[in-house]
Amino acid sequence: MNLNLKDKVVIVTGGAKGIGRAIVLALAAEGAIPVIVGRNTQDNEIVKAEVEALGNTALCIEAELSIPEHNAIAVEKTLERYGRIDGLVNNAGVNDGVGLASGDYQKFVDSLHKNLIHYYLMAHHSLAALKLAKGSIVNITSKTAETGQGNTSAYAASNGGRNALTREWAVELLPYSVRVNAIVVAESSTPQYDRWIQTLTNPEETLKKITDRIPLEHRMTTPEEIADMTVFLLSDRSSHTTGQLIHVDGGYVHLDRSIIAE
Secondary structure, three states: OOOOOOOOEEEEEOOOOHHHHHHHHHHHHOOOEEEEEEOOHHHHHHHHHHHHHOOOOOEEEEOOOOOHHHHHHHHHHHHHHHOOOOEEEEOOOOOOOOOOOOOOHHHHHHHHHHHHHHHHHHHHHHHHHHHHHOOEEEEEEEOHHHHOOOOOHHHHHHHHHHHHHHHHHHHHOHHHOOEEEEEEEOOEOOHHHHHHHHOOOOHHHHHHHHHHOOOOOOOOEOHHHHHHHHHHHHOHHHOOOOOOEEEEOOOOOOOOHHHOOO
C-alpha cells in the first residue's frame, strides 16, 4: 500500500533508539524525511546512516527535551532546513521509577519534564506548520496509565496526560484537519526494556511470566509493529481517524485474563 508519505517531513523524538528508531526507519522506507531528535549526537547519526542506506535522507537534531528551550530549537532547526512539518511523533521518555514512596516533589516534576511536558511543547512549537500542512500527530503512550504498575507514579501520570492531550488536541485541531492519535504500548522488546529486565533477580523467568500473559502468541510486541501503525496513522490512508488511543499490545490490556492458560 502506498501511504503517500514521500518527501513528507516528520519529527520523531527519541528517534535514535528502540521504538523511535523503528519509526524513523519505517518512515524512510515510505520515502518520508525523518527528523531524528535525541540527546546523543552519535546515536542520532547511526540511525541517519541507516536511513541513508535505504536511499533516503534524514536530519539529526541533538536536544535534551526535558529542557524546555530545546523543544523550540528542535522545531526551528527543522523549519530552517525544510520549511515545513507534516507530522510529529512524540515518543521520547523513560519509565524512571519515581513512585509514591521512592520519589519526592523534585523527582516527580523532573519526571514530568522527561515524559510529558515536552509532548506539549513539541506540539505547541510545531502547531503553525502542522496547520499549514494539515498534518498529523502521533503520541506514543504506555499501558501504565490504564493498568498501573507500581512504583512509577510520575510515569503513569505522564502517560495519563499523554492520553488526555491526544483527545484534547484532536478536538482543538478539528477545524484545521490536523489529526491526533495515540499508540498505547504494553510490553515491547526495546533496548530500554531489555536493560530493565536484566536488573531483576531472575530476568529470564520474569520475562517468561510476562510473555505468558500476552494473549496473542504469548510474545512481546516488536518496535516494528508499533512503527507500522504509527506510519499508517501519519498517512492520509487514515484520513478519518482522530482522537483514538490504539493499543498495539497483542491484547494485553483489554482481553480477558481468563483466556490465558496458566
